Amino acid sequence: MRFHSPSIQYFHAVRRTGSIRAAARLLNVASSAVSRQILKLEQEVGSPLFERTARGLTLTTVGEMLARHVMNVLQDLDRFRSDVASLSGAWHGTISIACIESLAESVLPDLIAAHRSRARRVSFTTMVMGSSDVLEALRRGEADIGIAMALRHPPDLRQVALKRFRLGALVAREHPLARRKTVTLEQCLAFPVIHALPELSIYHLLQPLIAQLSETPEPAIQANSIDLMRELAARGVGVAFQTQLGIVRLTRDAQLVFLPLDNAGSPVWSDLGIYVRAERTLPAFTESFLQELVRELGERERRENAAYPHIA
Amino acid sequence: MRFHSPSIQYFHAVRRTGSIRAAARLLNVASSAVSRQILKLEQEVGSPLFERTARGLTLTTVGEMLARHVMNVLQDLDRFRSDVASLSGAWHGTISIACIESLAESVLPDLIAAHRSRARRVSFTTMVMGSSDVLEALRRGEADIGIAMALRHPPDLRQVALKRFRLGALVAREHPLARRKTVTLEQCLAFPVIHALPELSIYHLLQPLIAQLSETPEPAIQANSIDLMRELAARGVGVAFQTQLGIVRLTRDAQLVFLPLDNAGSPVWSDLGIYVRAERTLPAFTESFLQELVRELGERERRENAAYPHIA
DNA sequence: ACATGTTGCTGCCGTTTCGGCAACGGCTAT
DNA sequence: ATAGCCGTTGCCGAAACGGCAGCAACATGT
Numbered sequence: 001m002r003f004h005s006p007s008i009q010y011f012h013a014v015r016r017t018g019s020i021r022a023a024a025r026l027l028n029v030a031s032s033a034v035s036r037q038i039l040k041l042e043q044e045v046g047s048p049l050f051e052r053t054a055r056g057l058t059l060t061t062v063g064e065m066l067a068r069h070v071m072n073v074l075q076d077l078d079r080f081r082s083d084v085a086s087l088s089g090a091w092h093g094t095i096s097i098a099c100i101e102s103l104a105e106s107v108l109p110d111l112i113a114a115h116r117s118r119a120r121r122v123s124f125t126t127m128v129m130g131s132s133d134v135l136e137a138l139r140r141g142e143a144d145i146g147i148a149m150a151l152r153h154p155p156d157l158r159q160v161a162l163k164r165f166r167l168g169a170l171v172a173r174e175h176p177l178a179r180r181k182t183v184t185l186e187q188c189l190a191f192p193v194i195h196a197l198p199e200l201s202i203y204h205l206l207q208p209l210i211a212q213l214s215e216t217p218e219p220a221i222q223a224n225s226i227d228l229m230r231e232l233a234a235r236g237v238g239v240a241f242q243t244q245l246g247i248v249r250l251t252r253d254a255q256l257v258f259l260p261l262d263n264a265g266s267p268v269w270s271d272l273g274i275y276v277r278a279e280r281t282l283p284a285f286t287e288s289f290l291q292e293l294v295r296e297l298g299e300r301e302r303r304e305n306a307a308y309p310h311i312a
Numbered sequence: 313m314r315f316h317s318p319s320i321q322y323f324h325a326v327r328r329t330g331s332i333r334a335a336a337r338l339l340n341v342a343s344s345a346v347s348r349q350i351l352k353l354e355q356e357v358g359s360p361l362f363e364r365t366a367r368g369l370t371l372t373t374v375g376e377m378l379a380r381h382v383m384n385v386l387q388d389l390d391r392f393r394s395d396v397a398s399l400s401g402a403w404h405g406t407i408s409i410a411c412i413e414s415l416a417e418s419v420l421p422d423l424i425a426a427h428r429s430r431a432r433r434v435s436f437t438t439m440v441m442g443s444s445d446v447l448e449a450l451r452r453g454e455a456d457i458g459i460a461m462a463l464r465h466p467p468d469l470r471q472v473a474l475k476r477f478r479l480g481a482l483v484a485r486e487h488p489l490a491r492r493k494t495v496t497l498e499q500c501l502a503f504p505v506i507h508a509l510p511e512l513s514i515y516h517l518l519q520p521l522i523a524q525l526s527e528t529p530e531p532a533i534q535a536n537s538i539d540l541m542r543e544l545a546a547r548g549v550g551v552a553f554q555t556q557l558g559i560v561r562l563t564r565d566a567q568l569v570f571l572p573l574d575n576a577g578s579p580v581w582s583d584l585g586i587y588v589r590a591e592r593t594l595p596a597f598t599e600s601f602l603q604e605l606v607r608e609l610g611e612r613e614r615r616e617n618a619a620y621p622h623i624a
Numbered sequence: 625a626c627a628t629g630t631t632g633c634t635g636c637c638g639t640t641t642c643g644g645c646a647a648c649g650g651c652t653a654t
Numbered sequence: 655a656t657a658g659c660c661g662t663t664g665c666c667g668a669a670a671c672g673g674c675a676g677c678a679a680c681a682t683g684t
Contacts, residue, residue, distance in 0.1 A: 001356050001357060001358070002356070003317050003319050003320065003353055003356055003357075004316065004317055004320070005315050005316055005317050007315045008315065008316070041315055044313050044314070044315055045313060045315075045396065046313070046396075047396065061399065062396055062399065065392055065395050065396060065399075066392065068392070069388055069389065069391075069392040072384070072385075072388045072593075073384075073385050073388065076381055076384045076385065076591075077381060079381075080377055080378065080380070080381040083377050084357065084359070084374055084377060087373065087374065087377075278593075279388075279593050281384075281590075281591050
């Protein structure tokens with residue numbers, strides 16, 4: 001079922017590996033064959049596709065254009081294959097998901113487990129990474145579905161849904177703040193705080209608000225792992241900040257308390273976006289899971305915003 | 313610049329012509345070559361792509377799926393080509409437009425003339441047809457942009473814009489109705505009427521309204537050409553119905569009068585949709601023209617609805 | 625400075641694939 | 655029945671492809 005020119009496949013492999021010999025190893029062919037196909041391709045396009053450095057190949061501008069086209073072709077071929085397969089009742093394939101850490105604790109495992117119990121022949125590849133890396137993985141075709149903080153997304157990605165969750169403080173049950181209904185940033189900063197490092201998007205949400213305050217904050221802990229911050233907060237080390245998405249288990253065990261942030265009378269929102277490549281049509285089984293994902297996140301958004309109604 | 317398997321191109325040609333020998337003539341190759349490529353393709357897919365009848369070849373279900381994939385590939389290849397070309401300053405290509413007749417008198421010629429005066433290397437192919445044929449031409453990949461009555465469009469088409477224009481009666485300057493500001497359907501039916509045949513979408517707009525009336529209408533003329541109906545109305549033969557889009561010249565020469573229809577106090581809308589294939593990214597020069605088209609139609613919508621403000 | 629490893633590229637040559645020609649059986653229309 | 659068109663199939667030359675070995679250019683490690 002490989003009815004596309006070898007040039008296409010070879011080019012794709014070379015782009016991913018950044019090397020002709022590595023691509024050749026990946027494809028189980030001689031490097032000379034790969035080299036020739038690339039040269040032929042460049043001749044037909046009429047422009048070099050790679051810049052040859054001593055250590056490998058880098059895409060030129062034209063090369064990036066071709067890479068986009070080739071990705072469109074190969075991903076659409078995948079969809080065609082799965083369409084044909086689902087015609088004969090076989091509903092299988094692999095869904096590749098890139099998401100940020102806050103989904104890893106509850107949302108994604110729950111969803112995947114539920115989906116697998118219904119469609120056992122659909123397998124999953126999940127990759128946890130930073131928000132901008134999520135978008136980059138989508139653009140490179142390494143993931144089918146991406147979930148990230150809703151930054152400004154490039155035009156070649158499509159935002160399927162946008163859900164907003166309230167940012168809140170996370171404290172141990174014994175913490176002095178734990179009995180409040182909501183907290184302000186000032187109140188939190190009176191205690192030791194577990195800050196997010198800039199690689200986490202929570203940093204970029206809170207930094208502008210903290211900068212507005214004149215107070216000098218308490219000496220704080222900094223971390224780059226949502227999970228770690230959560231566990232630190234559970235041990236009473238300090239106040240952490242995140243959405244309620246990733247703390248279902250620990251609040252259920254009553255070790256942690258989630259306190260919605262109150263910023264001068266209004267909530268602090270953390271916008272979560274679901275993304276797919278814009279130029280791509282998803283296979284039916286992927287589209288189906290995507291719908292479930294959107295529905296589930298919408299459900300959680302509704303539940304959480306009902307549990308902590310607006311302050312205003 | 314043809315770096316896709318011959319199988320792809322051959323399959324595409326066979327699908328369009330419905331015959332292997334005709335495709336071979338089109339491609340300037342022997343029919344045996346085409347036949348073999350199709351057989352090879354069917355073997356790789358693992359399922360027949362065509363049903364062989366005595367009169368040629370018809371797509372099977374799997375064949376239609378592959379046709380969709382192949383169209384996506386070839387159209388995206390076109391986009392890639394034009395992207396590369398525009399990189400070296402050459403901004404050229406062909407825009408293929410399928411539209412209904414009402415656009416042919418003024419909107420489209422004006423727009424194309426204006427666009428050509430700026431971008432002389434962009435050429436156009438325009439095809440006038442019925443609304444459902446417009447959608448079908450888009451789906452078959454025979455047109456890049458489609459303008460049609462906004463019916464329910466299939467999911468593989470994307471509605472870029474939706475503009476509504478008021479349906480009105482068209483009468484000669486000397487017609488008894490000509491001095492009114494608006495008319496009702498009853499008032500029109502008191503005179504000879506030029507009816508649209510069912511192949512025109514105006515028929516489907518007016519038919520439900522006429523059916524509600526109890527009166528027996530005057531003996532009428534029926535026609536299937538917007539242009540003919542307009543010219544008949546200008547000669548005082550009867551009352552025609554259309555939007556004001558297609559009658560700019562004749563109203564300018566003051567031969568025709570346009571009277572917005574008043575249906576029990578509310579206007580009668582004719583919804584015009586602009587469509588493109590959903591699974592396709594347009595070349596830059598096509599996208600640019602598309603934007604101008606949307607803008608121009610929006611402008612006309614605004615102007616006309618300002619000239620004939622709502623009745624309610 | 626030198627050796628070593630890696631990079632992409634290029635003749636050479638066997639294998640595979642492709643395309644053109646002619647012919648065959650099946651079908652339709654006259 | 656005859657003529658015409660259809661898709662398919664052997665046969666064969668031509669073109670494309672892939673593997674092997676060797677090349678120069680460059681980076682790295684000693």
